[in-house]
Amino acid sequence: MRDVETDAGAPPRPARVALFTSCMADLAAGGPARATVEVLAAMGVTVELPRGQTCCGQPALNSGHPAEAGTLLDRWLRIFAPYDAVVTPSGSCAAYLHHHLGRLRAPAPEHRALVERTYEFSQFVMAYGSGLRLRLRGSVTYHDSCHMARTLGERRTPRQLLGRIEGLEVREMAGCDTCCGFGGTFAAKFPDVSVAMADTKLGTAAAGGADWLVAADPGCLLHLGGRARQAGPPVRTRHLAELVRDALVPAEVPA
Amino acid sequence: MSEHRRDGTRTAGQRSSALAGRERLHPDRPEWAAGDIPPHRRPLPLITRDALTVRTARPTHDRLAALNEERHVGTWTPEVARLREQGAAIRRETLPDLEKYLAQLTGNVERNGGVVHRAATPAEARAVIERIARENGVRLAVKSKSMATEEIHLNAHLTAQGIEVVETDLGEYIVQLADERPSHIVGPALHKSRQDVADLFGQLAGDEVSGEPEDLASFARTRLRADFKAADMGISGVNFAAADTGTLALVTNEGNADMVTSQPRVHVAVMTVEKVIPRFADLGVLIPLLCDAATKQRVSVYQTLLNGPRREGETDGPEQLHLVILDNGRTKALGTPQEEVLACIRCGNCQISCPVYRTVGGGHPYSAVYGGPIGAVLSPLLGERPNQDSDLPFLSSLCGACYDACPVKIPIPDLLVNLRAAHERRQPAARTARAGWRAWALAWRTETGFRATMAGARLAGRLLPDGVLARLPGPGRGWARGRALPPLREAGAFRRWFRRQEESRDRDRRQG
Ligand code: SF4
Numbered sequence: 174m175r176d177v178e179t180d181a182g183a184p185p186r187p188a189r190v191a192l193f194t195s196c197m198a199d200l201a202a203g204g205p206a207r208a209t210v211e212v213l214a215a216m217g218v219t220v221e222l223p224r225g226q227t228c229c230g231q232p233a234l235n236s237g238h239p240a241e242a243g244t245l246l247d248r249w250l251r252i253f254a255p256y257d258a259v260v261t262p263s264g265s266c267a268a269y270l271h272h273h274l275g276r277l278r279a280p281a282p283e284h285r286a287l288v289e290r291t292y293e294f295s296q297f298v299m300a301y302g303s304g305l306r307l308r309l310r311g312s313v314t315y316h317d318s319c320h321m322a323r324t325l326g327e328r329r330t331p332r333q334l335l336g337r338i339e340g341l342e343v344r345e346m347a348g349c350d351t352c353c354g355f356g357g358t359f360a361a362k363f364p365d366v367s368v369a370m371a372d373t374k375l376g377t378a379a380a381g382g383a384d385w386l387v388a389a390d391p392g393c394l395l396h397l398g399g400r401a402r403q404a405g406p407p408v409r410t411r412h413l414a415e416l417v418r419d420a421l422v423p424a425e426v427p428a
Numbered sequence: 429m430s431e432h433r434r435d436g437t438r439t440a441g442q443r444s445s446a447l448a449g450r451e452r453l454h455p456d457r458p459e460w461a462a463g464d465i466p467p468h469r470r471p472l473p474l475i476t477r478d479a480l481t482v483r484t485a486r487p488t489h490d491r492l493a494a495l496n497e498e499r500h501v502g503t504w505t506p507e508v509a510r511l512r513e514q515g516a517a518i519r520r521e522t523l524p525d526l527e528k529y530l531a532q533l534t535g536n537v538e539r540n541g542g543v544v545h546r547a548a549t550p551a552e553a554r555a556v557i558e559r560i561a562r563e564n565g566v567r568l569a570v571k572s573k574s575m576a577t578e579e580i581h582l583n584a585h586l587t588a589q590g591i592e593v594v595e596t597d598l599g600e601y602i603v604q605l606a607d608e609r610p611s612h613i614v615g616p617a618l619h620k621s622r623q624d625v626a627d628l629f630g631q632l633a634g635d636e637v638s639g640e641p642e643d644l645a646s647f648a649r650t651r652l653r654a655d656f657k658a659a660d661m662g663i664s665g666v667n668f669a670a671a672d673t674g675t676l677a678l679v680t681n682e683g684n685a686d687m688v689t690s691q692p693r694v695h696v697a698v699m700t701v702e703k704v705i706p707r708f709a710d711l712g713v714l715i716p717l718l719c720d721a722a723t724k725q726r727v728s729v730y731q732t733l734l735n736g737p738r739r740e741g742e743t744d745g746p747e748q749l750h751l752v753i754l755d756n757g758r759t760k761a762l763g764t765p766q767e768e769v770l771a772c773i774r775c776g777n778c779q780i781s782c783p784v785y786r787t788v789g790g791g792h793p794y795s796a797v798y799g800g801p802i803g804a805v806l807s808p809l810l811g812e813r814p815n816q817d818s819d820l821p822f823l824s825s826l827c828g829a830c831y832d833a834c835p836v837k838i839p840i841p842d843l844l845v846n847l848r849a850a851h852e853r854r855q856p857a858a859r860t861a862r863a864g865w866r867a868w869a870l871a872w873r874t875e876t877g878f879r880a881t882m883a884g885a886r887l888a889g890r891l892l893p894d895g896v897l898a899r900l901p902g903p904g905r906g907w908a909r910g911r912a913l914p915p916l917r918e919a920g921a922f923r924r925w926f927r928r929q930e931e932s933r934d935r936d937r938r939q940g
Contacts, residue, residue, distance in 0.1 A: 356825025
């Protein structure tokens with residue numbers, strides 16, 4: 174990693190940063206990816222979008238097709254290798270890369286290193302974005318996405334990031350880390366169970382009275398938002414990156 | 429047992445007092461909750477859809493969710509976290525050489541005066557137990573809860589031989605009366621409310637029974653007491669069997685295991701191969717760990733440690749002690765990544781932590797003896813028809829709560845993923861799905877292929893109304909059941925936005 178302007182006390186900021194959008198963002202939910210680019214831009218980080226990126230293979234592995242997952246994982250490793258850091262708005266893709274690299278492949282040290290410098294959105298912002306000023310009035314409740322909370326072990330960082338937004342009230346809900354029922358193909362394979370789980374989640378979120386349910390995984394949000402719009406409890410959903418983008422306070426331009 | 433109730437011949441030969449009045453019971457439960465699992469299991473998706481509409485599903489969900497919150501399933505105090513590490517290691521110590529430990533156990537049980545039987549299949553285990561019963565003229569057997577005997581459908585078998593079997597664990601007694609299988613490993617009847625139980629007991633007694641917990645317990649106690657005295661045989665499970673001393677350890681809260689193993693003339697303990705532990709001293713780690721995970725107790729009310737049948741001069745204990753060691757497909761898993769499942773200590777914590785298990789209202793809809801996360805990994809390895817439950821590992825959102833909850837750190841989500849792959853490899857019906865995924869990977873390993881997918885999605889999103897999209901074959905159909913479809917006409921929009929940003933940045937740079 175090369176050293177560019179660095180926040181005081183923070184690790185050196187990577188120079189070439191790639192965005193891993195996740196296939197879901199490309200196909201069905203581009204908002205979080207766009208917000209990620211905008212927040213990183215406000216941090217002074219120029220993001221590159223590697224053209225050839227498609228998917229990390231997570232859906233295939235979870236559906237019982239490790240060979241196909243491996244094919245796409247190899248491709249992912251090749252495409253992102255040249256970058257000093259990779260940032261993704263998808264908590265579960267980040268978790269998948271960290272956890273399953275060693276399960277699907279006997280990874281070379283450089284592949285391990287690449288995955289080590291792959292950040293979920295809030296991790297990158299907390300590591301390098303101390304200069305950001307964030308302000309937003311309202312209240313949110315944070316939904317811990319399963320893979321991000323349990324596989325990546327990331328529960329604190331997104332909350333710290335929310336805590337940095339002036340004027341924002343964070344109301345924890347009961348069972349904040351209970352699965353929302355998305356689970357990739359699970360959502361389509363067992364729609365009734367999956368929807369019942371979404372209703373439970375949306376119900377607890379609604380009971381807390383927060384303005385927004387915030388999460389750091391496009392999958393959960395597609396599912397929860399889709400359910401809320403269709404028939405579930407009327408809860409508004411937002412990706413953490415979008416919320417942070419909304420909270421950006423333009424830096425004052427020195428005269 | 430159900431056949432006997434149906435043909436109505438039981439009352440005449442009734443010997444059990446606990447079961448007296450059984451002909452008055454009219455269980456209302458879905459077929460897939462039955463004590464004997466129908467061999468023609470319906471496909472899994474149907475079962476789960478039905479499960480959600482069963483009257484008890486929602487209240488059970490709420491109860492389990494509250495329990496999950498209350499117990500902070502998956503958070504371990506520092507002391508228990510230490511035990512967990514130790515326990516996890518102990519449970520894996522035997523796996524590389526299970527036979528050695530079983531041989532040591534066998535030697536020590538025999539030295540203590542017990543008789544050891546090995547059974548590779550449920551049929552063999554049933555035959556052994558039936559033979560012991562016949563040789564001893566057994567007409568009534570009392571049982572302390574044992575999942576191993578559920579696994580071999582022992583009750584149905586013995587009942588068909590004219591031997592009455594009474595479950596003496598309160599929860600197990602309740603589900604026996606209701607002609608259901610246990611819906612949770614530790615709390616077999618936790619899907620039933622107090623009122624359900626009062627109704628059931630009321631039907632049995634032919635009279636009203638109060639729904640107060642004390643009254644319900646004393647109703648069962650009174651009825652069971654006579655059976656403990658009258659029974660010719662006691663059947664129990666085994667929580668742990670110490671190889672170095674031949675001690676069988678049983679953990680209960682009601683003390684019924686003490687009665688079952690000491691009152692009747694003959695005691696048959698049924699254990700599965702993986703229950704052997706290296707040392708007696710390991711109980712000091714495993715019992716507190718089990719109790720904490722299963723019920724958040726430091727220790728259960730009763731720990732029964734058995735070292736053989738009654739000896740000269742002893743006041744109680746059976747004349748004979750038989751230990752049946754059942755394999756039922758388990759040793760096949762040794763040496764594979766799936767062997768991890770043999771570390772399980774049957775605490776049921778993974779079940780309580782599992783949001784899918786909670787949502788479907790407990791273990792019945794899995795239509796297997798073991799429900800929930802542990803059932804989904806264990807069931808496909810078991811049985812006289814192995815792999816019959818190989819679709820169970822799909823009934824999980826892979827959220828990982830079970831791994832956090834497991835006191836011996838079994839990586840259940842990884843095992844589920846492995847088993848999904850095994851299922852997909854094996855199933856001829858999955859061939860189309862496999863071809864689909866192969867085509868998918870082939871397309872998405874090129875940029876052109878991925879672009880084509882985005883373009884296709886965009887086109888479909890533009891041309892087809894949501895109603896039509898939702899009816900197309902593929903995952904969209906399942907998704908559309910209850911959820912709004914994502915705006916597919918915007919597929920690829922992010923990339924186009926990004927390029928425009930880049931271009932304008934480049935322009936600015938050139939001009940500036
Ligand atoms: S898998 Fe773990 S949590 Fe589940 S029953 Fe077994 S020991 Fe308990």
